[in-house]
Amino acid sequence: MKMKRRGFMGMLAGAALPMRTEAARAPRHLKIQDVQVVVTNPERSAMGNFVLVKVVTSESGLYGWGDATCTGSELAVARFIEAHMRPALIGRDPMRIEDIWQTLFLLPYYRSGSVHMSALSGIDMALWDIKGKVAGLPVYELLGGRARSKLLTYTSVSGRDFQEAGEAAQRARERGYKVLKVQVRAPGMESGYAVPPSERQREATEKAHQAGVPPSELWEPAGYVRMLPKLFEYMRQKLGDEVELIHDVHERITPSQALWLAKALEPYNLFFLEDPVRPEHLDTFRLIRQQAATPLAMGEVWTGQWEGLFLITEHLIDYVRHDLCHCGGITIGKKIAAIAEPYGILTAWHGPSNISPVAQMANCHVSLSVANFGIQECRTNWPEAAREVFSTAPSYSDGYVNIGDEPGLGIDVNEKAAAKYPYLARHRPTIRRADDSAWAY
Ligand code: CO
Numbered sequence: 001m002k003m004k005r006r007g008f009m010g011m012l013a014g015a016a017l018p019m020r021t022e023a024a025r026a027p028r029h030l031k032i033q034d035v036q037v038v039v040t041n042p043e044r045s046a047m048g049n050f051v052l053v054k055v056v057t058s059e060s061g062l063y064g065w066g067d068a069t070c071t072g073s074e075l076a077v078a079r080f081i082e083a084h085m086r087p088a089l090i091g092r093d094p095m096r097i098e099d100i101w102q103t104l105f106l107l108p109y110y111r112s113g114s115v116h117m118s119a120l121s122g123i124d125m126a127l128w129d130i131k132g133k134v135a136g137l138p139v140y141e142l143l144g145g146r147a148r149s150k151l152l153t154y155t156s157v158s159g160r161d162f163q164e165a166g167e168a169a170q171r172a173r174e175r176g177y178k179v180l181k182v183q184v185r186a187p188g189m190e191s192g193y194a195v196p197p198s199e200r201q202r203e204a205t206e207k208a209h210q211a212g213v214p215p216s217e218l219w220e221p222a223g224y225v226r227m228l229p230k231l232f233e234y235m236r237q238k239l240g241d242e243v244e245l246i247h248d249v250h251e252r253i254t255p256s257q258a259l260w261l262a263k264a265l266e267p268y269n270l271f272f273l274e275d276p277v278r279p280e281h282l283d284t285f286r287l288i289r290q291q292a293a294t295p296l297a298m299g300e301v302w303t304g305q306w307e308g309l310f311l312i313t314e315h316l317i318d319y320v321r322h323d324l325c326h327c328g329g330i331t332i333g334k335k336i337a338a339i340a341e342p343y344g345i346l347t348a349w350h351g352p353s354n355i356s357p358v359a360q361m362a363n364c365h366v367s368l369s370v371a372n373f374g375i376q377e378c379r380t381n382w383p384e385a386a387r388e389v390f391s392t393a394p395s396y397s398d399g400y401v402n403i404g405d406e407p408g409l410g411i412d413v414n415e416k417a418a419a420k421y422p423y424l425a426r427h428r429p430t431i432r433r434a435d436d437s438a439w440a441y
Contacts, residue, residue, distance in 0.1 A: 032058075038418050053081060066125030068325065165183070279302070337371075348374045349363045361393070
């Protein structure tokens with residue numbers, strides 16, 4: 001897009017104002033006309049409910065899409081946007097992203113938390129989408145432009161035992177992956193985080209879903225913690241030293257177990273150890289840091305730039321893993337990256353399959369533009385129904401993901417298709433110890 005510059009001589013001669021393109025003039029008159037929420041579950045899966053936000057402007061055909069998905073609270077977020085945010089947005093100038101962000105953040109007196117911040121994140125993404133469309137530029141251009149041509153990514157490989165996980169790892173290596181997240185079911189457990197459940201667990205889970213109640217899973221952390229060094233010894237023997245390996249604890253162990261584990265995994269040179277403790281136990285990072293060299297990653301459950309801030313400013317972690325669907329959107333992702341940059345802490349935005357391709361695109365726009373990018377988790381194996389609903393998703397090639405150069409976020413939602421796959425009531429499992437006490441997921 002070119003704009004004629006109003007030259008000095010032109011001004012002296014009282015020349016007419018330079019011609020302005022439609023796109024360049026649009027921001028002055030733009031108003032938010034409507035905010036609509038679409039909840040859809042194309043995959044019909046327990047973790048597959050997406051909460052999409054459409055911000056519609058006063059200019060015909062100009063709208064933005066955002067992702068406000070908050071798994072486990074989907075309907076609360078949808079209602080929050082409709083009942084509490086929509087009235088505060090109608091009539092506002094969608095180009096004023098920072099102003100709207102601050103306005104919506106301060107809107108409820110009892111602010112922050114996953115419902116409020118997921119709603120705000122979705123609106124924020126939609127506003128960046130609109131701004132990009134107005135400018136005729138992809139969002140990453142508005143954030144400073146590409147700092148790299150493609151994004152290093154990883155995939156999860158898992159199994160019921162070491163051998164099964166090892167074979168999955170080799171298949172992923174053949175598909176070009178340079179970084180693998182490895183998860184294995186612990187001895188004596190029927191399930192675990194990101195591992196295939198036993199047949200008995202699968203049946204019990206399905207029964208609970210049919211009854212409309214949360215399924216229950218048994219979890220004892222000690223055997224799992226003892227198993228992990230053996231798993232990574234096996235993986236190094238099988239795969240060699242060239243491949244990068246990640247493990248996600250998913251907050252399921254005690255602080256002292258996390259400390260022991262970070263030390264015990266040192267010989268296997270992990271890319272990072274993810275979520276080693278619960279977000280309630282962040283002080284543990286000081287203990288781990290004093291004693292272990294294993295790189296640490298944390299952040300996917302944080303709902304804003306203030307949570308976990310001292311882990312950055314005291315350099316207690318190596319990767320920030322905020323979820324742009326929960327932490328406040330593109331606006332906050334860019335700010336967190338900037339806070340982390342002088343410490344040499346890298347980004348690894350949360351990109352699991354339970355956030356939609358809209359958020360996956362938003363992740364990539366920020367990741368492409370920041371100096372301190374580390375890696376981008378990204379789902380790439382979307383089922384046919386999801387492809388019917390979403391016009392695109394980040395593309396995978398040889399260990400990297402990438403996005404195109406369409407204006408805005410570069411993704412559209414087929415609302416007719418989305419309506420074919422409505423909300424599906426499926427409750428997350430409760431995790432119980434052997435004595436039937438509650439435990440972190
Ligand atoms: Co995680």
